[in-house]
Amino acid sequence: MWDEIVWRGLVQLSTDADELRTLLSGSPITLYCGFDPTAPSLHLGNLVQILLLRRLQLAGHRPLGLVGGSTGLIGDPRPTAERVLNTKDTVATWVQYLHDQVSRFLSFDGPNAASMVNNLDWTAPLSAVDFLRDIGKYFRVGTMLKKDAVSARLNSDAGISYTEFSYQILQGMDFLELYRTQGCVLQTGGSDQWGNLTSGTDLIHKAEGVRVHAIGTPLITNADGTKFGKSEGNAVWLDPAMTSPYAFYQFWLNTLDDDVIARLKVFTFLDRAEIERLGEAVATEPFRREAQRALAFEVTSLVHGEAATRSAIDAAAALFGNGDLHALETAVLVAAVRELPNTTAPVDATIIQLLVDTTLTSSMGEARRAIAQGGVYVNNVKIDDPDATISPFVLDAGVAILRRGKKTLGGVLIE
């Protein structure tokens, strides 16, 4: 199992590799990964962690999904600037959302059934004095200052608050708590969390005299240097209300040739032979994008289910197909529009307004500009007149398809 996750490129940093290999190939262990509620939904960066938990569960181990009810109230130090604190109500709501999202990827049946935990459960009852006496004594300030996340901030203009400085202690406490109550001996997380991961292993070593382990997964990066997990500057979320299955599928379909094999390893459960075959396909017939299609299908199915994935594929086929939208059946067309960012409007609405309503552009000025640049189409017909209305374009199905640029689509449902 260790060699499997190494091959998939999931290990950037870890505690002793030989011990981990032995541990993971032996009898079932308990491991955990934490997710802080910094937004109403998890995103693709978190998906790496979720799927790692699932992989390890499939290998017979017992995963704990931790949601950061307390750590989410504090905020881990970002390298650039101090976080703005969210209200307790907000965090509590997000905790519930994340709990539900993570749960969907794990199995709660069988001998290695997963569990969900919330670190607020053991942090909230702790008094400040007990915290300082029982936990604080194990932490040396010198060590804490040397963590990258902290030193980066100390060397920046932003500085760091005592609140965020303390974050690593809270996360270390989580690991100790889970070691004591659940026998948890492994924590996984992103390599940017390495300082926090080792905070836990060090604490357990000092408090219990036991060596436990940590695995830090690499930050996923794109070959062209852009940030992974962003679509038009926005994060790609796991919540279908925040990123539609259609947009989710399109995101993966647009993966660069240079990245697609690495993505298949990290984000799918396809086996080694299949991934290697797809690697051949990329090398010999890149224009067919077979690997991208496999990737998009697999990941979208994992997150949104196969039925939603097929709908997304059908919608894309209809909209990107031969361009003759009139030939499509009403049911297919309406289903496609529902997959897109859409809006309902009267028949005399201006195209500019509809571009704004469908979020294809963020302002009327931008919509105007897009038309002036020749980047706006309705039903695949280029729009030249900035004052045009939608009425001549309404299809029999009572819908119209807006397009900005080559592949940003929006749907209009006529009242």
Added chain:
RNA sequence: GGCAAGUUACCCAAGUGGCCAAAGGGAUCUGACUGUAAAUCAGCCGUCUUAGACUUCACAGGUUCGAAUCCUGUACUUGCCA
């Protein structure tokens, strides 16, 4: 608590009384090319029904015909001293 420096549009960063909606770089976006690629080249890049107008340069006042630029106060950040 004292002293000093700083707070400019998505990010970095110029700008020290009118020529500033604000240089430059990056990101995003659009066009050409293409595989719904990449690379490259070009354009756009505060808001508003173009022209023209309106709101911006931490916040609140003030000086001035006119302020991102000067003055006063407030908030926040950083450094040094205590």
